[in-house]
Amino acid sequence: MSLDATPLHSETRSEKPSEKLSVTREIIAAVDVGTTKICALVGTVIHDSLGNLAVRVLGGGVTPSRGLRRGVVMDVPEVTTAIGEALESAEQESGEQITSAYLGIAGNHIATSNSAGISPIDGRHGVTGNDMQRALEGARAVQIPANRQIIHVIARHWKVDEQENIQQPLGILGSRLEVDAHIVTGTINAINNLAQCVLAHGIDIDELVLEPLASGEAVLTAEERQMGVVMADLGGGTTDLALFRGNGLWHTEVLDVGGSHMTNDVAIGLRAPFEVAEELKLRYGHLQPERIAEDEQVWATVFGDKPERTFSRRFISQILQARAEETAELIQSRIVKSSYGNMVPAGLVLTGGASQLPGAVDLFRRILRMPVRIGSPVDHPAVHGLSRELQSPAFATAAGLLLWALYEDARAIHYPMQRMIPENGQILDRVGGWLKSLLPD
Missing domain, CATH: 3.30.420.40 (ATPase, nucleotide binding domain)
Incomplete structure (x- = not known):
């Protein structure tokens, strides 16, 4: 090993x-x-x-x-x-x-789109799992570029005849099953x-x-998924968004910003190696710099003829705060652009490594003006x-x-x-x- x-x-x-x-x-x-x-x-x-x-x-x-x-x-x-x-x-x-x-x-x-599919129903038995699969296969029959491959076809909600917004249609009697589905694709290469x-x-x-x-x-409760919630996974290189409502997936998106961008900002601001900046972020970072004493200093290895210097911990946190605010504003704009912003009364659940920075909940709550919590798999x-x-x-x-x-x-x-x-x-x-x-x- x-x-x-x-x-x-x-x-x-x-x-x-x-x-x-x-x-x-x-x-x-x-x-x-x-x-x-x-x-x-x-x-x-x-x-x-x-x-x-x-x-x-x-x-x-x-x-x-x-x-x-x-x-x-x-x-x-x-x-x-x-x-x-x-x-x-x-x-x-x-x-x-x-x-x-x-x-x-x-x-x-990764790219996403929405599509609809239809399947006839045997009126004697109601909707079966096979009916649902046929409807989803119908939704899958959409034109996608030759260089892309479908990864998921996931139901958002169902309709049986005139009954709309059904979450689980199994057993419901009718003659026609329709599905509104979310399609996720990726490039074949x-x-x-x-x-x-x-x-x-x-x-x-x-x-x-x-x-x-x-x-x-791993991190959302059944009630959050039912009521409507946005999950943001703050990873190293990207931030993954997913919007759930009525136990269905309504919107997904991958943003080109993550914890590594925060680290890179610190490295540039301090003119320090990336590994040093990462350690400073994890050990001393805070997304509410006003809570850090102005005179608190930390040592860091930097480039140049003076390999070690002291820096204000508040200054490091201000660098991190600026990138986190940009990320929160980007998430907010994507929620608005999705047209589903009024469908998430349960607010935002943050997860991923970068969500562990102190002050993250308060920062995202301030900018998005919605309930915010940290989600962990242990729960x-x-x-x-x-x-x-x-x-x-x-x-x-x-x-x-x-x-x-x-x-x-x-x-x-x-x-x-x-x-x-x-x-x-x-x-x-x-x-x-x-x-x-x-x-x-």
């Missing part, structure tokens, strides 16, 4: 002691490939005392990202190696071999570049999952066994990928990865070619 890869073991794990859990030994795995880190998780499917599906996390591994820019693969060998380190650590801690995984995807190549980095390790991809969908699974009732490290909002996407595996149903079309790979096997051929070049003779 690489020294850069970290098994996420800890004696402190989240448990719900009031629930008796039944383990099925069905093993599921997740891989979250982010701009700043790669996380692999292994879990097992369990049932709580009420018979509800849940997941117990058995182990995980995390390694710094290499070869990615804003969620997109730029260097296939580098990304493949980093993923391998995280997978090896997760297997080591969990004691399980990973044979397949749910893979998160994001990046500025970006999808295939990411896929081959996982396939190179002999691991099948159960499904590609848009990362804001996964994060939403989800169906997630058990999270180590202390994994309880952080930074691991919401990885935990959400495991939850996504539990909740597959007829509300969406699910695409196993093999349906996205060309039948001529060119991806696997390319993987084999360059991977062999890395191995000793």
